[in-house]
Amino acid sequence: MSWLAWAAVAIFVGSYVLIATERVHRVAAALGGAGLVLALRILDSDQAFYSRDTGIDWDVIFLLLGMMLVVGVLKRTGIFEYLAIRSAKLARGRPFHVLVLLVLVTAGVSALLDNVTTILLVAPVTLLVCDRLGVAPIPFLIAETLASNIGGTATLIGDPPNIIIASRAGLTFTDFLGHLLPIVLIVLAAFLLLSRVLFRGAMRADPDRTASLMALDERETITDPKMLTRSLVVLGLILVGFLLQRQTGTAPSVVALVGAGLMLLLSPLKPMDLVADVEWETLLFFVGLFILVGSLVRVGALDALARQLAHLTGSAVVPTLLLVVVGSAMISAVVDNIPYVTAMTPVVASLIVAKPALGHDGALWWALAVGADLGGNATLVGASANVVVVGIAARNGLRISFAGWLRYGLPTAALSITICVPYILLRYT
Amino acid sequence: MDVVGLTDDVTTAMRLAGSSGLPGLVVAVGDSFVVVPASQVLRVALPRYVLDDPALARVWDEASADRLAERLTGLRIADLLGALETGTDVPGAVVDGDATAVEVAAVMAAAHIPLVVVVDDGVLVGAVTASSLIAYLSR
Numbered sequence: 001m002s003w004l005a006w007a008a009v010a011i012f013v014g015s016y017v018l019i020a021t022e023r024v025h026r027v028a029a030a031l032g033g034a035g036l037v038l039a040l041r042i043l044d045s046d047q048a049f050y051s052r053d054t055g056i057d058w059d060v061i062f063l064l065l066g067m068m069l070v071v072g073v074l075k076r077t078g079i080f081e082y083l084a085i086r087s088a089k090l091a092r093g094r095p096f097h098v099l100v101l102l103v104l105v106t107a108g109v110s111a112l113l114d115n116v117t118t119i120l121l122v123a124p125v126t127l128l129v130c131d132r133l134g135v136a137p138i139p140f141l142i143a144e145t146l147a148s149n150i151g152g153t154a155t156l157i158g159d160p161p162n163i164i165i166a167s168r169a170g171l172t173f174t175d176f177l178g179h180l181l182p183i184v185l186i187v188l189a190a191f192l193l194l195s196r197v198l199f200r201g202a203m204r205a206d207p208d209r210t211a212s213l214m215a216l217d218e219r220e221t222i223t224d225p226k227m228l229t230r231s232l233v234v235l236g237l238i239l240v241g242f243l244l245q246r247q248t249g250t251a252p253s254v255v256a257l258v259g260a261g262l263m264l265l266l267s268p269l270k271p272m273d274l275v276a277d278v279e280w281e282t283l284l285f286f287v288g289l290f291i292l293v294g295s296l297v298r299v300g301a302l303d304a305l306a307r308q309l310a311h312l313t314g315s316a317v318v319p320t321l322l323l324v325v326v327g328s329a330m331i332s333a334v335v336d337n338i339p340y341v342t343a344m345t346p347v348v349a350s351l352i353v354a355k356p357a358l359g360h361d362g363a364l365w366w367a368l369a370v371g372a373d374l375g376g377n378a379t380l381v382g383a384s385a386n387v388v389v390v391g392i393a394a395r396n397g398l399r400i401s402f403a404g405w406l407r408y409g410l411p412t413a414a415l416s417i418t419i420c421v422p423y424i425l426l427r428y429t
Numbered sequence: 430m431d432v433v434g435l436t437d438d439v440t441t442a443m444r445l446a447g448s449s450g451l452p453g454l455v456v457a458v459g460d461s462f463v464v465v466p467a468s469q470v471l472r473v474a475l476p477r478y479v480l481d482d483p484a485l486a487r488v489w490d491e492a493s494a495d496r497l498a499e500r501l502t503g504l505r506i507a508d509l510l511g512a513l514e515t516g517t518d519v520p521g522a523v524v525d526g527d528a529t530a531v532e533v534a535a536v537m538a539a540a541h542i543p544l545v546v547v548v549d550d551g552v553l554v555g556a557v558t559a560s561s562l563i564a565y566l567s568r
Contacts, residue, residue: 078484085488124482131476132493212493220487396477 005299008042012292012301012343020335027281030288030339037295047298054294056287059167059253064283066256067157071117072277073263074235077228078221080109084125085218093210095135095203099143100192102126106144107151107188111158112235115148115385122148123392132213138398139202142405143195145389146377146412150191153373154184156242156252160286161341161372166252168345169365173242173252179366183423187374187416194415198408230266234259289342297346306350315355317429321367324348325424328371329417333378341372363428370420378413380405432457432553435507440498442506443470452543452558456506462546462553464522465509473512474500523548524557530566533557 015033019026037043047054074080087105091097102122110118122144130137152158156166156176165171222228241248241255264271296302313319331340348368352359359365376383380390380402386409390400432455433442442454446467453466472480474497479485504512522542524533526549536545543559 081482081484081488121482124478124485127476127478128485128488131478215490215492216488217490218488221484223484223487392478392481395481 002299004040004042005301007040008037008295008299009301011036011040011042012296015288015292016335016339016343019339026336027285027288030285030292032288034288034291037291042295043291043298048291048294051294054298056290056294057164057167059251060163060290061253061283061286063157063163063167063251063253063256064160064286065278066253066258066260067114068278069260069274070235070238070256070263071113072274073227073231073267073269074113075117075121076269077231078223079228079232080121081125081221082218083109084122085129085216085221088129089214089216089218093133093205093207093213095133095205096196096199098129098133099140099195099199099203102129102140103143103147103192103195104188107147107184110148110151111155111184112239114157115145115152115159115383116388118148118152119145119385119389119392123389127392127396128216129213132209132216133205134209135205136202137396138393138400138404139199139408141389141393141398142400142408143199145383145385146191146409147188148385149373149377149383150184150188150416153187153370154181157256159337159373160282161337162369163252164338164341164345165365165369168349169362171362171365172245174246175362179362179427180369183370183420186423187419190415190419191412194411198411224268227267227269231263234262234266237262285338286342289339293342293346296343302343302346303350306347306354309347310351310354315351315358317355317357317363318425320351320355320358321363321424321428322421324364324367325371325417325421328368329375329378329413332372332375333382333413335381337372337376337383341368344368344372361428363424366428367424370424371417374416374420375413377416378406378410380409382409382413431455432462433506435505435510437506439470439473439501439504439506439509443467443501450558451556452560454506455544455546455556456510460551462523462548463510464540464542464544464546465513466542466544469513470501470509473504473509474498476500522546525549526554530562533562534566537562 011033015029018024018029038048043054049055083105084102087101088098091101106118106122109122123141126140126144127137130140153162154176156162156171156173162176166176238255238259241250241259242252245252264274267274309320309323313323328340328344348364352364376386380386380400386405393400431445431449433445434457446454453464454470456463456465522536522540522545524536524545524547526547528547533545537543537559545557546553547555547557
């Protein structure tokens, strides 16, 4: 390799280590690395900003931006708090039934919103429900976070790695529903059975406290029914737009942006308040990552990695699928799955070009998605939602330790991958 | 004017402030003073998850609301400052005896407090409340 190639690899690895170890803020690490790549002319501005192969994936950036604006309106309607309290009341305060319904609500919401937003919405209301029931909230918070990572796997918009995979592989919303939703439903059912065992010690409640839960008036969470109705109609139109992507040829990013524009027009909220809600740091993080990974593509480093992987597995379909599912799960368990998937998508694309059977029905892409999405459940640092729920718990005087998370997360991730491996092998080989 | 110390009980201090007509607590921290507005004492009475998601406050029933005050029982002023993440080394909302009305107003506005303490030559001489300052300015 040339010195420029080595420089690109060194910058990427250095940035990745800084992101993984959190020695500096992840945005500073990604943008700093991207700045070095541009300063050393490993990429020029055309390659960084306009190339589909080596540049920033604007479809991903604008899909995320559009959905962040949509969520900014939706979360102010109170609908998620309504659903959570209603579910807990439907379960009549029986702790395990409450947990099951909250897990199902969280997984369902997470399929439409990103996992971190889902947890930010569901965790406070869970603390309220647990407070009323007099049960320990930590098992509920952990179960919901695990469920959000599982539910988010089901759709194109449920988890950022899926958005990256969809854009790079040209997969549609319906492709995700057809290929990932079935296995996610199975994993979710298995997780609920596992929860019965994992959380059995935490499901004791005082029956006298049920009345306190039933006294909550969930209808009070909906402050503006007109805004709720309009928001749900726009959300419905966005979903229809996603579902008809193949027929209309309209990219999800365009659908999300049009939907966001409609939301802003129809909402009584101030646009600047909603714009302030956009996670700009996440978008900038993506910008930096795309340039970093683009530099590796440009110098041929990821092609070389793909050749090494092909050599390792002999380009055989079954070992390659196994390697990608299990390897992705293990890596995502310990580092953020967003940079991992950003770097892996060109590798997967190269592997498919070299061996088209790996791309049959999107096989290797689905292997990457389930491995990266579900592996993150294993440890406290494996997914952004895990870190966020630990922060919410701490603010409420509850401590979730690394080992405490591992007790629930590792069996869940192991079970999920154990289910996904035969699914991937049976369906795609 | 009653000044409370770090080891004093919060509920007793609030009762004292109420009887003095002050909109907050004046806490002596070493040689300085910290002002804790009454609204910030309410922050500690509320569960954190309600502050994170204000929509949850609307579902609260009155019977449970009555029990919120129990959260302040046994709480010391030092615990209150800790819960509010107000460091005890934070300079107090203090002005000296020859401060102008505008200077007092600027301190209140910058620190978001309805009360400032007046200290002259190290001696506490009194306090100015936002309502009395507004009355003075609009006389």
